[in-house]
Amino acid sequence: MGYFLEGERMDNIKSIEQIGKKARGRAERIKHLRGERVTQREAILGHCYDCMGGYTDGARDCEIETCSLYPFHPYRKSVTGHIAGIDSNLPAGVAQTV
């Protein structure tokens, strides 16, 4: 791992520890940045944490239903209709399987 990348990872960890909220995905994001192995679920939680800027506005639903990770977003409110405007075309029951 290059020096620059290592420094960038450390800067990211410090930033999370200083301003990132204690929310789902925080530990997983840090774990990834430390170079530790993460599961797919942990990777998603960590990615959403990063995407939400460390939830500095509070742990909330991103409401980006078109994101392919949205069905796994930890604060998702919407259980059905995960892709707005498309679910009405799906066979009955498909939306509930997500």
Ligand code: SF4
């Ligand atoms: S589900 Fe939301 S928070 Fe997670 S990666 Fe997609 S847009 Fe970002």
